[in-house]
Amino acid sequence: MSRYRIQRYCGRNTAMTDDGFTIDRAPINLSVGSYVLYLNEEYKIKEVIDFYTVIGQSLTTGRLVSLMVKELRSVSADDSSRVNIDLTEVGDDDWKTAQHRYSVIQPLLKLPIYGRKDVEARADEVNVNTATIYRWLKMYIPYGHIMALVPRKRGRNKGSWQIEFAREKLLTTVIDDYYLTKQRPSIQATVVEVERTAKLSGITPPSASTVRKRIMALPEKDTLWKRGQKEKAKNKFTPAAGKFPNADYPLAVIQIDHTPLDIILVDDEYRLPIGRPWLTLAMDIHTRMIVGYYIAFDEPSETSVGMCMxxxxxxxxxxxxxxxVHASWPVWGKPVTVHVDNGADFRSDNFKRSCGAYGINLEFRPVRAPRYGGHIERVLGTFVREIHRLPGTTFSSIKERDNYDSEKHATLTKSEFETWFVNLVCRVYHNRKHDSLGMSPLQMWERSVFGDASCPGIGMPPRFSDSQKLILDFMPTVYRTVQTFGVKFEGLLYYAESLRHKINAIDSQTNKKQKFIFRYDPRDISKLWFYDPELKQYFPVPYADQSLPKMSLWELKLVKTKLRDKGSESINKHQVLDALTDMRNVVDNAAKSTKRARKQLQKRKEHEKKSTPMMTVDNPVTENESSTLYDTSNTDSANIENPLGLLYDVDEYGDIC
Incomplete structure (x- = not known):
């Protein structure tokens, strides 16, 4: 291959180059009437068929075309530079200002419909000008991201979209007095009205695309309300009541929790037992759908939480x-609230800030009140009971295990187990009737999104168009100056040409060497991701010494500990290389005889795979292995709905929350 490296991830193929990539946080709005890009042509969505297909009308030819949702891209907003920067680039004072602005408008955003009286009441309550609140709402709503509320530096940003005051006032007036009326004129008619009004005023009219994009940025709730469709607005945006507080619609509240799984897995090479993996699971409370997960041999950490999110x-x-896995898993989108326990991994500053930047409310359970985590713990219990049916299970207690030899019967590798688990989630759990819902989680999800005769749907959630940026937003961050040798991280040196123009750069405000943002994946520290604040792009920065092997952060720390035990005061790259080689040789040679060594070896392999929601591992199991794990050919008709031997009632005890 050339310098381009194709990475596969959910819903998008991106060519990653050494030249880096630009941040794009604008979500793809999939509601009827919104505009999207398909093969670089702009379409207006006329009808939503299902989770995977919409009908779009070409703005060029007027033709109606069936569009695959995963191939759609967002129409770039004119002021996207406001949000397309790294989270940590924002200073503490600016971040506090953005948080304050968000706290002011948040109660309005939670309302099904808000009018001028609501805004004025909120303005009086917080002692903020009404026009200011409208301005903050206008800044936030197109992106749904708190970065849109960060104060802007004075002066015009390069590429920003501005028109003269007279044209700005004309455009605003026509939209308010002509488009947002009960006569419901079309967007094209509004464009003509803008041109007519501008001609009468003797000024140059804004372009048709400018008019269209301004209208696109209007909140759909307000648009329906002001155009005389109040009942439709109420039906679409007023959620039905639910049992869990505020979990009234899909993605209103998700719960995340960890658990060690009751099964011994084997390594890929020798197929000998290595230990129990950890599962991090996320579930939507309203529909009981599993929205995401992460399985690893590492104990829960900031990384596992970020990968699950x-x-x-x-x-x-x-x-x-x-x-x-031949099944449907039509779940994506930004949750309103994430409900978690009080573990240190959930309370990390980076996780809190990342959630805050996406406008996600991070809610912690009350201390010593486990009942508040009942939904996620119950579904974890359901999955754990299913695992007790697999070879190599440890069961839940010594008494239950009795004389069963878990290690002797262990047969599944991590990849094989993960295939089984995804099948369990998508083909069984999502389709099994849930007592509390009266239907399956998948049916509840579809009903809540698309609606039916008795329940209006909320519409499909926007899809994120920049998956890699979303991953990096939840990765750990360090700040480093760029020296002539490059950058130092954990005693290792990193360098790339993208750093050259930042060598010994001076911060104009402090008159000291400027510190730049670097993000990293603890599972593979062979490269860092450098954020260029001027270009607003990320660039990969590999080891300065390419002879160093890939390693995880935990391996490097083991190497440092070993060298310090030998009396080494300073650590150089040759010592690291030699020590790492010795350690890996010991592990490789001992792999057949000791479980601990096999587990270390397998952890290293899993870290090297670096499977993420944006870049999945290649062929984790073969087709034959997959069919063996999920073979329904011998299933009789009586058990056709239970091919994995799932306990019949997913939630046999009902809700406890």
Whole structure:
């Protein structure tokens, strides 16, 4: 291959180059009437068929075309530079200002419909000018991201969209007095009205695309309300009541939790037992759909939480294809609230800030009140009971295990187990009737999104168009100056040509060497991701010494500990290389005889795979292995709905929350 490296991830193929990539946080709005790009041509969505197909009308030819949702892209907003920067580039004062602005408008955003009286009441309550609140709403709504509320530096940004005051006032007036009326004129008619009014005023009219994009940016709730469709607005945006507080519609509240799985897995090479994996699971409370997960041998950490969050928010077509699972998992989008326990991994500053940047409310359970995590713990219990049916299970207690030798019967690798687990989630759990819902989670999800005769749907959630940026937003961050030798991280040196123009750069405000943002994946520290604040792009920065092998952060820390135990005060790259080689040789040689060594070896392999929601591992199991794991050929008709031997009632005890 050339310098281009194709990465596969959910819903999109992106060519990654050494030249880096530009941030794009604008979500893809999939509601009827919104505009999208398909093969670089702009379409207006006329009808939503299902989770995978919409009907779009070409703005060029007027033809109606069936469009695949996963191939759609967002129409770039004119002021996208406001949000397309790294989260950590924002100073503490600006971040506090953005948070304050969001706290002011948040109660209005939660209302099904808000009018001028609501805005004025909120303005009086917080002592903020009404026009200011409208301005903040206008800034936030097109992106749904708190970065849109960060104060802008004075002066015109390069590429920003501005028109003279007279044209701005004319455009606003026509939209308010002509488009947002009960006569419901079309967008094209509004464009003509703008041109007519501008001609009468003797000024140059804004372009048709400018008019269209301004209208696109209007909140749909307000548009329906002001154009005389109040009942439709109420039906679409007023959620039905639910049992869990505020979990009244899909993605209103998701819960995340971890658990060690009651099964011994084997390594890929020797197929000998290595230990139990950890599962991080995310579930939507309203529909009981599993929205995302992450399985690893590492104990829960900031990385596992971030991977689970990203998997929850991204589409999953490629993920299913990778694990050869022939099922539907039509779940994506940004949750309103994430409900978690009080673990340190959930309370990390980076996770809090990442959630805040996406406008996600992070809610912690009350201390010593486990009942508040009942939904996620119950579904974890359901999955754990199913695992007790697999070879190599450890069961839940010594008494239950009795004389069963878990290690002797262990047969599944991590990849094989993950294939089984995805099948369990998508083909069984999602389709099994849930007592609390009166239907299956998948049916509840579809009903809540598309609606039916008795329940209006909320519409499909926007899809994220920049999956890699979403992943990086939840990765750990460090700040480093760029020296002549490059950048130092954990004692290792990194360099790339993208750093050259930042060597010994001076911060104009502090008159000291400027510190830049670098993000990293703890599972593979062979490269960092450098964020260029001027270009607003990320660039990969590999080891300065390319002879160093890939390694995880935990391996590097083991190497440092070993060298310090030998009395080495300073650590150089040759010592690291030699120590790492020795350690891996020990592990490789001991792999057949000791479980701990096999587990270390398998962890290293899993880290090297670096499977993420945006870049899945290639062929984790073969087609034959997958069919063996999920063979329904011998299933009789009586058990056709229960091919994995799932306990019949998914939630046999009902809700406890």
């Amino acid at each position: 990203a998997h929850s928010m991204l589409p999953k077509e490629e993920w299913l294809a990778t694990y050869d």
